Amino acid sequence: MIAYRHTQFGTVNVAIIIAIAPLTFLPAWMAGAAPIAWLILIFLLGILMLFYNLTVTIDGQDLRISFGIGLIRKRFPLDQIDSCGPVRNSWLYGWGIRLTPRGWLYNVSGLEAVELKMKSGKICRIGTDEPKVLAAAVQEALDCSNSASQ
Helix, strand or coil: CEEEEEEEECHHHHHHHHHHHHHHHHHHHHCCCHHHHHHHHHHHHHHHHHHCEEEEEEECCEEEEEECCCCEEEEEEHHHEEEEEEEECCHHHCCEEEEECCEEEEECCCCEEEEEEECCCCEEEEECCCHHHHHHHHHHHHHHHHHHHC
8 A cells, every 4th residue: 555656857857967968978979089979978868867756655664765767766664764844955955865964865856855854863855846745644654653553
C-alpha cells in the first residue's frame, strides 16, 4: 500500500543542462575535437537522465526517494524519523545531492523542502514543490507507524 507518491520535474537541472550543452559541445566540435565533443554530450545526457526528476514515495515502512531513472535512490525507515516539517532552503544550497549546514539535501528544483529530523540526531531535507502535503503525509505515516508498533 502506497500512502503517498509524487514526482517533481527538475526544471532547474534540465534548464541548466540544456543551456550549457551547446556552450560546451559546439566549441569542441568546431575545434575539430569530435571525440571530445561527443564525450561531453554523452556526459551531459547522463547527468540529465540521473537528475531530471525526484520521486518521493511513502509506504507502510519507508519514505523512499529516487532521482531520474532510478539509479540514485535513498530509503528512510519511518521508525527512524523523529519529526518533520516544511522548510525553505537558501538558494546557495543548490540542487542535486548536497551536504549543507543543515544536513543532507536531496533536491531537483526550487527552494521548498521537508526537513526530516532522525532519531539519531541527523537532519536531511527532501526538496519538493508541495512541502505542506509531503510533511502531512510523512506525519500521517509516522502516526500510523507509531500506533501500529504500540
